[in-house]
Amino acid sequence: MAKYSELTINSALMISITIFCIVVIITMTFVSYTETDRNLKSIYKKEQLSAEDLFNKSSIYIHRAYKLWDRTYNPPMEMSMQVVSGAYNRSGGDPASMNLSGIQQAIRSLTGFSMNIYLIDKDGIITKTTDEPQQGLDFSRYPEFFSRLNDIRNKTAFVPDEIVTGFVKGSPHKKFAYQPTGDHRYVIELGIDVEDELRNNRNALSYEDLVMHVMKEYPSINRIHMINSLFVPDIGKEDYQNETLDPFTRATVSWVFDHKSRVEIADPDNHTLTTYFYIPHNIDQSPASAYQDLIGKIIFDTRVGDEDIAHNLMVHLILGISGSLAAILVGWIVSRRLSTPINRIVDEIDLIACGDLNRDISPSSHPELNRIADAIRSMVQHIRSMIQDLEESESRYRSLFKSSSDAILIIDGEVIRDINPAAVSLLSGEQEIMPGVNINDICKPIGTIIGDEAGLCAKVTSVPSPENRVFARENELSTIVNGQLRHLNILYSPVFARSGTMIQVRIRDITASYNLQEEIKNRNIILENQIQERTQALQMTIEDLNAFTYTISHDLRAPLRRMYADMHHLKQHLPDISDFLLQFTRIHENLKFMDNLIRDLLQFSQMSRQPLIKNEINMNNLVAGIITEIHEGLTGPDIRFQVNDLKAAYGDYTLIRQALFNLISNAVKFSDANRLNEISMGSSLAGGEVLYVIKDTGIGFNNEYAGRIFDVFYRLHQTGEYEGTGVGLAIVKRIITRHGGWIEADSEEGKGTIIRFSLG
Amino acid sequence: MNQSLELVLIEDDPHDIEIFLNVVEWIGMNDKVRVFSDGRAALDYLQKRETKQEGKNPLPGVIFLDLKMPLMNGNEVLQILRSDPHTARIPVVILTSSSLDDDIRQSYAFGSNSYVVKPLEFEKFADTIRDIVNYWRNINVRPVT
Numbered sequence: 001m002a003k004y005s006e007l008t009i010n011s012a013l014m015i016s017i018t019i020f021c022i023v024v025i026i027t028m029t030f031v032s033y034t035e036t037d038r039n040l041k042s043i044y045k046k047e048q049l050s051a052e053d054l055f056n057k058s059s060i061y062i063h064r065a066y067k068l069w070d071r072t073y074n075p076p077m078e079m080s081m082q083v084v085s086g087a088y089n090r091s092g093g094d095p096a097s098m099n100l101s102g103i104q105q106a107i108r109s110l111t112g113f114s115m116n117i118y119l120i121d122k123d124g125i126i127t128k129t130t131d132e133p134q135q136g137l138d139f140s141r142y143p144e145f146f147s148r149l150n151d152i153r154n155k156t157a158f159v160p161d162e163i164v165t166g167f168v169k170g171s172p173h174k175k176f177a178y179q180p181t182g183d184h185r186y187v188i189e190l191g192i193d194v195e196d197e198l199r200n201n202r203n204a205l206s207y208e209d210l211v212m213h214v215m216k217e218y219p220s221i222n223r224i225h226m227i228n229s230l231f232v233p234d235i236g237k238e239d240y241q242n243e244t245l246d247p248f249t250r251a252t253v254s255w256v257f258d259h260k261s262r263v264e265i266a267d268p269d270n271h272t273l274t275t276y277f278y279i280p281h282n283i284d285q286s287p288a289s290a291y292q293d294l295i296g297k298i299i300f301d302t303r304v305g306d307e308d309i310a311h312n313l314m315v316h317l318i319l320g321i322s323g324s325l326a327a328i329l330v331g332w333i334v335s336r337r338l339s340t341p342i343n344r345i346v347d348e349i350d351l352i353a354c355g356d357l358n359r360d361i362s363p364s365s366h367p368e369l370n371r372i373a374d375a376i377r378s379m380v381q382h383i384r385s386m387i388q389d390l391e392e393s394e395s396r397y398r399s400l401f402k403s404s405s406d407a408i409l410i411i412d413g414e415v416i417r418d419i420n421p422a423a424v425s426l427l428s429g430e431q432e433i434m435p436g437v438n439i440n441d442i443c444k445p446i447g448t449i450i451g452d453e454a455g456l457c458a459k460v461t462s463v464p465s466p467e468n469r470v471f472a473r474e475n476e477l478s479t480i481v482n483g484q485l486r487h488l489n490i491l492y493s494p495v496f497a498r499s500g501t502m503i504q505v506r507i508r509d510i511t512a513s514y515n516l517q518e519e520i521k522n523r524n525i526i527l528e529n530q531i532q533e534r535t536q537a538l539q540m541t542i543e544d545l546n547a548f549t550y551t552i553s554h555d556l557r558a559p560l561r562r563m564y565a566d567m568h569h570l571k572q573h574l575p576d577i578s579d580f581l582l583q584f585t586r587i588h589e590n591l592k593f594m595d596n597l598i599r600d601l602l603q604f605s606q607m608s609r610q611p612l613i614k615n616e617i618n619m620n621n622l623v624a625g626i627i628t629e630i631h632e633g634l635t636g637p638d639i640r641f642q643v644n645d646l647k648a649a650y651g652d653y654t655l656i657r658q659a660l661f662n663l664i665s666n667a668v669k670f671s672d673a674n675r676l677n678e679i680s681m682g683s684s685l686a687g688g689e690v691l692y693v694i695k696d697t698g699i700g701f702n703n704e705y706a707g708r709i710f711d712v713f714y715r716l717h718q719t720g721e722y723e724g725t726g727v728g729l730a731i732v733k734r735i736i737t738r739h740g741g742w743i744e745a746d747s748e749e750g751k752g753t754i755i756r757f758s759l760g
Numbered sequence: 761m762n763q764s765l766e767l768v769l770i771e772d773d774p775h776d777i778e779i780f781l782n783v784v785e786w787i788g789m790n791d792k793v794r795v796f797s798d799g800r801a802a803l804d805y806l807q808k809r810e811t812k813q814e815g816k817n818p819l820p821g822v823i824f825l826d827l828k829m830p831l832m833n834g835n836e837v838l839q840i841l842r843s844d845p846h847t848a849r850i851p852v853v854i855l856t857s858s859s860l861d862d863d864i865r866q867s868y869a870f871g872s873n874s875y876v877v878k879p880l881e882f883e884k885f886a887d888t889i890r891d892i893v894n895y896w897r898n899i900n901v902r903p904v905t
Contacts, residue, residue, distance in 0.1 A: 549860070550858065550860060553857060553858045553859055553860055554828050554856070554857040554858045555857075557857040557878070557880070558773065558775070558776065558857050560880055561776075561779065561857070561878055561879075561880050561885070562775050562776075562779065564880055564881050564882050564885075565775075565778075565779045565782065565882045565885075567882075568881075568882035568883070569782070569882075588881075591880060592880065592881075595880045599859060602859060602860065606860070606861055610861060
């Protein structure tokens with residue numbers, strides 16, 4: 001079984017849709033959140049900066065307006081300074097002798113301003129003044145200011161200071177100016193309480209108003225401070241009045257002064273943002289300018305902004321969570337809608353797979369699922385027809401298996417899976433064999449039945465070893481079954497099944513054919529023996545025949561020769577033989593005929609024993625030689641030879657020459673003495689073989705005997721009429737048949753004979 | 761070849777010996793024929809001549825040898841003659857009634873110089889013997905042994 005994933009289509013669909021939606025929603029929410037957050041922060045930042053800017057610029061404008069106002073006091077104070085300086089010079093450099101109040105009067109009448117006069121000695125102590133409370137004030141306590149006083153004392157210039165006032169609305173305005181005495185022993189200081197109508201205008205430029213205004217414009221501002229370089233907070237709040245700044249603020253202010261820059265300090269715990277920024281006032285180098293440069297300190301209340309940001313976060317969080325929940329819901333609904341019909345079809349397929357092939361798949365609203373259903377239907381149809389085929393095949397096999405005269409067993413491992421009736425009847429003894437029986441359990445009984453326990457059983461169980469299972473094997477076994485000798489042919493062939501390889505054992509009783517074979521074998525042996533015996537007899541006969549021919553050739557000739565010798569002797573020694581000449585001649589003729597006969601017979605008998613030595617034979621040359629030879633000995637009627645071009649032959653030269661010689665001499669021998677004879681020869685190709693023809697115009701013979709003229713000793717004419725022993729044509733036939741050819745004769749009495757032959 | 765060289769006939773049949781002698785007489789050289797009726801005796805004579813009286817009694821001019829003989833047939837005699845270097849060169853003429861191819865082939869294989877089938881007619885027989893003797897005695901030239 002394949003391993004299936006635990007994730008159903010339903011869950012997979014739901015999870016994918018949900019994840020997709022959640023990712024989209026979260027991304028959108030996040031983008032929206034960051035955008036809003038950024039906008040909010042930027043708005044707050046801009047507000048802060050614009051508050052700062054407004055404050056900064058406004059304070060500079062105020063300061064510049066102050067300057068303009070301030071300058072209007074410079075000319076009368078310089079003029080007054082001349083008066084004081086002249087008075088000092090007239091006193092001879094002794095302030096004590098100077099009538100300061102008189103001078104004050106003179107100045108007022110001269111300039112219209114009431115000025116206080118201070119004389120500050122080189123130790124920074126006010127030695128004489130019209131401002132009684134300040135008598136004896138020691139400026140050396142303020143080292144920076146004191147050093148500036150010394151600078152002024154050592155020079156000769158008139159040095160006006162700026163109008164000095166507190167930042168608080170309605171605080172007194174004072175303007176001071178400085179000039180050294182001619183002997184540089186004192187610095188003359190003039191001070192005016194600015195009390196004119198301009199002061200009211202000046203009051204309109206109040207820092208305090210500015211602070212109020214800015215704070216009103218920017219509700220997020222908690223508080224605004226202005227701090228000068230001496231860390232004196234100038235805006236009247238109680239905690240700054242006593243000049244106590246905590247060290248951290250001092251350090252920060254000092255850094256901002258030094259760098260002429262700005263600093264922001266956020267305090268999220270208290271929801272404040274504090275900014276320190278430099279306000280540049282010291283346009284000129286007045287002695288008190290160090291007190292004029294300022295640091296603006298604005299404390300913003302960030303609570304509202306922080307709350308807005310937090311609110312923004314909260315809104316987006318709620319949006320994201322609710323969106324995700326919605327996505328899960330959508331995913332679930334969509335996947336439900338898709339997977340329900342799939343699950344239904346799967347359930348139906350499951351039923352089909354469990355064997356209910358007649359079940360149909362209900363149609364679906366989804367075309368894809370309908371296609372699946374169609375495919376399943378056609379598959380089921382295919383399976384049905386396959387099952388049908390299988391059933392038919394099985395039934396055919398079953399009937400074959402049951403009706404087979406061969407015993408068939410199917411063995412799975414050691415267990416008999418199937419067995420046919422023939423096998424049951426062959427192997428069953430006391431115990432019936434049926435499927436499911438272990439082969440080892442029945443092995444012994446079977447062995448007993450067939451009388452060969454070690455044979456069949458051992459083979460049935462041992463041969464199909466696993467490595468041999470793919471090969472069919474055949475064994476033959478002779479054994480005793482039910483008391484009778486049976487010959488069994490056992491075929492082991494593998495049967496491949498899902499569960500593994502099983503062995504089909506087919507036992508065929510071949511006793512009948514075996515016996516038949518045995519009989520054939522026996523008969524063959526007998527036949528072989530007979531043939532051998534006959535061959536031996538034949539061999540002996542041949543040997544006898546050889547001995548006989550030898551005897552003929554040797555022993556029969558010797559008496560003939562002796563008879564000749566004796567006849568010769570008689571002829572030589574008889575006184576008168578004239579009366580017996582005829583008898584002598586006849587004896588001579590007979591002796592000669594007999595010798596020829598013996599010679600021919602020997603030749604004939606040797607014909608079949610000589611081995612053939614075959615070569616290509618030029619028949620034209622051969623025939624020409626024979627004709628020449630025959631012509632030489634010719635004494636009878638005139639004969640004309642006509643030889644057409646003869647095709648070459650393939651055979652034993654000596655024998656072929658012998659055959660042709662016999663044929664031609666035969667034709668010559670039987671020529672008609674009363675007319676001109678013609679012997680013609682020719683050859684042609686017919687049916688793949690060369691046909692030779694010898695035609696004569698001799699006496700011929702009755703064609704009835706045409707089939708017999710090639711027999712030994714067969715003569716058509718009386719002995720003496722024509723020469724010959726009657727063996728010549730027999731020799732010809734034997735030579736030609738030994739070459740695998742044939743010969744025939746065709747004749748007509750008084751007309752001639754045609755001989756046709758082929759060497760095959 | 762010297763005219764005095766004798767002819768040797770090895771033949772078992774007395775009639776054939778008689779005919780041969782008649783033929784020799786007929787052609788006029790009967791005093792130069794030595795006849796042996798079996799092969800053993802002939803070989804004894806020939807080998808003894810060769811070993812004991814070398815040079816004084818020259819080897820025969822022609823040996824006429826019959827094939828069919830008791831005890832030792834003609835081909836056996838021929839084989840022994842040809843295997844002995846001293847008799848190997850004597851011309852041997854097979855004189856027999858057999859015209860069997862096997863006999864002819866065998867005799868030549870064993871080293872006979874001629875194979876003659878005894879002619880039936882006396883005159884022809886005589887002519888044949890005369891021609892053979894004439895050939896070996898007067899025409900053919902042999903190296904001096």
